Amino acid sequence: MQPTNQPLTPRDRDILKDVIVTYILTAEPVSSRSVAKHGQLGLSAATIRNVMADLEEWGFLAQPHTSAGRVPTRAAYHLFIRTMMETRVIPARERRYIEENLKGVPADADQLMEVTSHLLSELTNQVGVVVTPTWGDTVLKAVDFVPLSGRKVLCVVVSTSGFVENKVIETDEAVPREELLRTSNYLTENFAGQTLREIRDRLLRRMAEERAQMDRWLTKTLELARRGFDLDPKPGVRVEGTSGLLNQPELADLGRVRRMFETFADKARLVTLLNQCVRGGGVRVLIGEDSDLTSELDFSVVATPYGVGDRTLGTLGIFGPSRMEYQKIIPLVDFLGETLSRALAESFSGPETK
Amino acid sequence: MQPTNQPLTPRDRDILKDVIVTYILTAEPVSSRSVAKHGQLGLSAATIRNVMADLEEWGFLAQPHTSAGRVPTRAAYHLFIRTMMETRVIPARERRYIEENLKGVPADADQLMEVTSHLLSELTNQVGVVVTPTWGDTVLKAVDFVPLSGRKVLCVVVSTSGFVENKVIETDEAVPREELLRTSNYLTENFAGQTLREIRDRLLRRMAEERAQMDRWLTKTLELARRGFDLDPKPGVRVEGTSGLLNQPELADLGRVRRMFETFADKARLVTLLNQCVRGGGVRVLIGEDSDLTSELDFSVVATPYGVGDRTLGTLGIFGPSRMEYQKIIPLVDFLGETLSRALAESFSGPETK
DNA sequence: TTTAGCACTCTCGGCGGGAGAGTGCTAAGC
């Protein structure tokens, strides 16, 4: 399957690259003739045919059928991305557009996620996916309890990275306003700076101890806190732009469309895939059969982690047909990851409440 | 187009009904033979053919082509819904399922909306749509400001119906904790029970007056409030289950699929359509050409308003191919509207803070 | 008024052939 010990000659590489690039552009099998014509190497179609036959033998090209042009394989895309592609520099106005949208608009981290997934799908024309942080891993900035009517209390939890979660709690008996305030202050002062997971564990321990001592106020406080912090442990996923893909020629038949929607409906698998994709940091690309999720659709994933400081909060990336403009998309995803991280850091952290 | 002054004879109606019911079930043009066979009126296919020819002339049936069976028109569906359909009674276990999901699970009104749209699409196999209340029309229950780091303040606005909105505000200078607390209390005490729109207008007036008097604290409070209440005036829309429709035979070609997604992408038009649909209260049905939005897709809308007391908060309903099980779907949408209204009333209002 | 019978129409699926595109191979040229 590999070139017999020898690496590809420069000419082989030129031709392979040309095939890949034009296939990405046209979505149609590339013929030797078209390479000969528009390529800058002054070779005839026949010569190129020979090379292409070799490339096919080595596993870089494939033919849909005997008398069709050739199509790049996954191996070809990998090679292309690793060694042949010159990544496009993101135009200044595109950078500005992204930065304005991420730094200017959002009022909280949730909106930031929304804008990001929007930008992803808008700028790449693929499906944008953003995995939001797991609650257990976020760091508490402040808690607040707001009395509603009767025995209802609204619990507001804010993380250092700017995420806000609300939860209405029904208590056993009405809690006076001042007490709620004391509770909010106590919790914020004692637990800010720790992850919600740590806090929960600590709370449970404290509750066990406290139950013996019977400090009524503290017991109630801890109970409120436990219920307020009892948040969905699963990370959220934001998927945007699925319908945009309908225009891609690879989704010309209904079966695939249906399978695509099934794929994107299974959020849990999406998260797993994205997370395993970015293990190790930096932009990573999964192409087709690298994963069972995308192989039958011939889809690729380009993803990168985002976070504040050295703490990874989540993942963002795009899904789309393996035939995509990696030159543009990889730097874009990269840049969006960085910009989102910066936006999270700058807008929400600020000086720590110690 | 109408039966010549005469109403339809009972036999005509029986046959028409049979055609509609079997077409809803099978999605295929109904032949005279099939009506003769499985219908309980002991008539031959030929007789039925005559009647069906009349019904076609009167505009209740249509033929895709000469040698196909017949298909109900929009007029037929209307007639069916108005006078021929016996609405299915919702089975007890389905009722229970709905009530458990709406009363038990949700921690706030937003989750309630989410669960509702889910239920809609799950139980009807159509696209569930929920229009959430416009912020200006909701009634304030409580405001709260939470200090974050630096000059950041989190503003939490809670409405009587249980909706919570968060907004991070950046102030000119750091505001001490106590002052924020005073502000929260002042605003809640003075403005609870009014709609956000009223409050905003009143705030603006107060600010104009106050600026002259130069009460520093009040000026700051009002400024904070103005920014906190400056929420998105557009109602939100929650669309669920679009991909579920892909299995419907009416979406067998890609063009329609694409148009469907375009339709659902335009949230603003969806809102307009749903709102005009429920003008007048109670469940309403729009079929096909009643609206430009659905006519080219041959889609229908079944929608109903929801709200607390006599105040309409929003709209919920389903979209789907005109060929749908109105007998089941209409009572279901109705019941969901009622249950959502009840859930909103019971869980979140409680005794008013006077 | 209903019904049996029959001719007619239209769709749908399969078949075949011609055009077009692209290849692989061979033999000649540099």
Place this chain on the structure above:
DNA sequence: GCTTAGCACTCTCCCGCCGAGAGTGCTAAA
């Protein structure tokens, strides 16, 4: 020895044709 022109071959795609099947409309008889 590498490159290239030429040519036969293969495969897809499109179009038109045909027969089967389904359903109708009409007519004439019950």
